[in-house]
Amino acid sequence: MNLPNNNLNSIPIRIEDVAEYSIGNLRALLAEIAAHLEKLARDGATASIDLHSLPFASGEYEQLRLLLGQGEVAASIEAIGPSEINETRYPGVWWVTHYNVEGDIVADSIEITLIPEILKSQPEDISTGLELLRAQLNGEVQS
Amino acid sequence: MNEHETLGARLAQQGISRRAFLKFCAAMTTMMALPPGAATAIAETLLKAKRPSVIWLSFQECTGCTESLTRSHSPTLESLIFDMISLDYHHTLQAASGFGAEKSREDAMKDFFGNYLLLVDGSIPLNEGGVYSTIAGRTNLDLLQEAAKGAAAIVAVGSCASFGGLPMANPNPTGAVAVSDIVKDKPIINISGCPPIPAVITGVLAHYLTFGELPALDELGRPQAFYGETIHDRCYRRPFYDQGKFAKTFDDEGARNGWCLYELGCKGPTTHNACATTKWNGGAGFPIEAGHGCLGCSEPNFWDAGSFYTPLAAPTANIAAVAGAAALIGAGAAVALSAADRAKKKKKQQAHEKLSVKDLGN
Numbered sequence: 001m002n003l004p005n006n007n008l009n010s011i012p013i014r015i016e017d018v019a020e021y022s023i024g025n026l027r028a029l030l031a032e033i034a035a036h037l038e039k040l041a042r043d044g045a046t047a048s049i050d051l052h053s054l055p056f057a058s059g060e061y062e063q064l065r066l067l068l069g070q071g072e073v074a075a076s077i078e079a080i081g082p083s084e085i086n087e088t089r090y091p092g093v094w095w096v097t098h099y100n101v102e103g104d105i106v107a108d109s110i111e112i113t114l115i116p117e118i119l120k121s122q123p124e125d126i127s128t129g130l131e132l133l134r135a136q137l138n139g140e141v142q143s
Numbered sequence: 144m145n146e147h148e149t150l151g152a153r154l155a156q157q158g159i160s161r162r163a164f165l166k167f168c169a170a171m172t173t174m175m176a177l178p179p180g181a182a183t184a185i186a187e188t189l190l191k192a193k194r195p196s197v198i199w200l201s202f203q204e205c206t207g208c209t210e211s212l213t214r215s216h217s218p219t220l221e222s223l224i225f226d227m228i229s230l231d232y233h234h235t236l237q238a239a240s241g242f243g244a245e246k247s248r249e250d251a252m253k254d255f256f257g258n259y260l261l262l263v264d265g266s267i268p269l270n271e272g273g274v275y276s277t278i279a280g281r282t283n284l285d286l287l288q289e290a291a292k293g294a295a296a297i298v299a300v301g302s303c304a305s306f307g308g309l310p311m312a313n314p315n316p317t318g319a320v321a322v323s324d325i326v327k328d329k330p331i332i333n334i335s336g337c338p339p340i341p342a343v344i345t346g347v348l349a350h351y352l353t354f355g356e357l358p359a360l361d362e363l364g365r366p367q368a369f370y371g372e373t374i375h376d377r378c379y380r381r382p383f384y385d386q387g388k389f390a391k392t393f394d395d396e397g398a399r400n401g402w403c404l405y406e407l408g409c410k411g412p413t414t415h416n417a418c419a420t421t422k423w424n425g426g427a428g429f430p431i432e433a434g435h436g437c438l439g440c441s442e443p444n445f446w447d448a449g450s451f452y453t454p455l456a457a458p459t460a461n462i463a464a465v466a467g468a469a470a471l472i473g474a475g476a477a478v479a480l481s482a483a484d485r486a487k488k489k490k491k492q493q494a495h496e497k498l499s500v501k502d503l504g505n
Contacts, residue, residue, distance in 0.1 A: 023401075024382035048179035050172075053420050055379040057401065058432065079163030098166050104425050106170035109179050117183065118169070122161035 025060055026067065033093060036112040040092050046113040068095060068110075075119060081106070085116055149191050164190075171353070174346040176368035176417070185353055192352050196251050196259040198290055199233035202283040203276045203310045203319055204265030208301040209235050211338035212345070214424070228260070228348060234278065245279050252293050260351060261294035263287065263322050266303040266310045270318030287325060296330040296357055297322060300344060305333035305364070306443040313447050323364065332357045333364040335416075337440035342421050343369045363443070365415065374411035374437045377419035380404070398434060408452040409436025416441040 029049070036047035051061075069089035077083040081100040088095055094116050098107040159167075165186060172182040201209070213236075230236070231251035232244070239247055251259060265283070268275035273282035291297060299322040302308040310319035323331050334344055347366055350358045358366045375381065383389070383403040390397035390404055398407075405412070411419075414437050418429040430437055436452075439445040 023379070025379055050179045052173045053176060055377050055381065055419055057379040058428075060379065077162065077166070079160060079166055083166060096169075098169055100170075107166070107173045109169070109173075111179075118162060118165055122165065124161040128160075 023057055023060075025055055025057060026063055029054065029064065030067065033090075033110060033112065037090065037092055040112050040114075044114075046111070048112070049110040051108040051110060065095075068093065077118065083118065085119055149193060153194075171349050174342055175350050175353070175358070176346065189353050192355075194229055195295075195352065196255040197228045197230050197262060197348075198248060198251055198259055198294075199230065199236075199262040199264070200283075200286055200290060201234060201278075202263065202265030202267050202287070202304070203317065204301065204303050204308075206235060207338040208264040208303075208344075209233070211341045212300075214341050228352065231259070248290075252290060256293035258295050259293065260348075261290050261297045262300055263297060263304045264300040266307050266319035266321060267325060268310065268317035268319050270316070275317040284325065287322065291326045291329055294329055296332065296351070297326060298347060299323065299331060299333045299335075299364075301339055302335045302337045302440060302443075302445070305335040308337065309446060311444075330357055331364055332360060332366060335363070335365055335370075335441040335443075337445075339441070340369070340417055340421050340423065343417055361415070365441075369417040369421070370415040370441065372415065374414045374416055374419050374431070375409075377417075378403075378411055378431055379419065380431060393434065401434075404431060404434075404436040406454050407436050408450065408454055410439030410442070410445070410448075410451075410455060411437040412455055414439040414442055 032049065036045075036049075039045040039047070056064075071087035071089045071091060073085075073087040075085040077085065081098070081103070083096070083098045085097075086095045087093070092112060092114065094111040094113060096107075096109050096111050096116050096118065097105060100106045165182065168182045168186045168189060169179075171189070172179060172185065177185070232248035234244060237244055237247070265276075267273070267283045267287055269284065273284040276283045278286060299305045303310060303319070304322050307315075307319050307321045307324075310317055311321075321333075323333070332347060334347055336343070343366070346369065347358065350366070350368075358368055361367050361370055363370075375384070378384075380401060380403050383401070384405060388397060388400075388402040389406045390400075390402045391406060392398065393407065398404075403409070409431065411431065418437070419431070422429045422432075438451050439448065442448075
């Protein structure tokens with residue numbers, strides 16, 4: 001069955017002003033992020049906050065997006081569904097969102113780190129890639 | 144089915160990169176409600192994980208638990224997990240019927256004796272020799288006892304299998320009991336809820352698949368990761384409770400402002416479940432977000448615990464006076480109010496006693 005508007009994401013959400021709306025859940029979260037960021041700056045300790053496990057009032061999640069904003073880096077990954085990795089306007093604070101192939105969020109976290117692990121090339125993938133490249137050089141694979 | 148094939152091998156066959164696998168682990172970590180840092184740590188374990196055989200038995204139930212579970216795994220990351228267990232018997236979902244269906248159950252019990260995971264939804268009727276619910280001419284009791292013998296562990300899915308559920312409601316005409324009332328010699332995990340949150344069912348299966356053992360349980364046999372805190376403790380409306388702001392009716396200004404539903408009978412303070420954070424329908428919301436109090440469906444005897452609209456216990460003091468004081472002297476009084484209520488809540492919680500109108504006056 002194909003209903004119009006059957007995707008939750010297609011329902012527009014009006015975002016109210018922070019001061020008008022937030023009931024206190026965001027302030028606690030921002031304080032936690034600040035504490036982690038201080039540790040990252042001081043001794044390089046990384047941290048991760050699973051947004052899935054935190055309570056949000058309707059609209060607070062969107063408020064958090066506004067509050068953290070968009071920084072210099074916006075990356076996307078295509079691996080069993082898309083992933084969005086954005087540095088927020090606070091360097092060292094990253095917003096990592098994984099979607100499945102149907103577009104549902106399957107993991108959503110704030111990472112306080114120099115670079116999220118998922119962005120790095122993985123040794124196993126490098127080895128596989130190297131084999132492919134060698135094969136191509138040897139003319140075993142048509143480009 | 145190849146029982147010896149590891150998850151790593153299966154992923155490699157499907158051409159899934161290590162980065163994709165790390166993403167999968169991140170999703171699993173969220174699902175299992177583990178600390179986010181655990182993702183890389185579980186990756187190696189998971190690669191070597193075997194694919195366990197699963198037998199699912201449905202007894203006195205409404206199929207709501209299965210309905211819930213199927214909502215969690217359209218072809219998604221979660222469905223990967225389902226590719227990775229071997230669901231050998233589930234009489235609602237399987238294609239086979241009749242003798243063929245029963246044979247697949249018997250084969251799985253024989254081939255994987257001692258190693259399969261037994262999932263049960265529904266309570267087990269004991270009155271009149273158990274004739275109130277039979278499958279292929281055999282009573283639920285008989286089927287459960289037989290299947291339990293070779294199970295590595297048993298997962299009771301839903302409040303009926305966990306605690307007796309609606310069939311056990313007063314006057315319990317069928318003599319319904321929970322799985323744990325019958326099976327005493329196997330590890331049992333209770334995933335209560337009416338129905339349970341689909342992600343909690345898959346999360347527990349993922350935990351078993353990853354670590355080869357059941358997760359840490361609370362005193363009612365429920366996984367602590369999902370039932371460790373109350374709905375109230377994780378509710379986004381909690382700041383209103385702390386400020387003493389309560390909706391008094393379902394259509395007053397407080398209700399429209401999204402204030403706390405405590406006085407409208409919300410059972411959040413005594414209910415342990417993950418609804419407030421995991422949420423339902425793909426994260427769309429949960430009952431309190433829709434403006435209705437929690438019914439307490441993941442706690443034993445929730446249907447016999449008085450009206451859904453009676454407050455758990457009236458606030459210990461005159462709520463308006465205390466809330467007024469809180470506004471004057473800040474957080475202190477709000478904390479005092481919470482502490483007083485917490486003591487009362489705990490008492491009710493421990494006793495699971497029936498609440499009456501009299502409680503309002505206390």
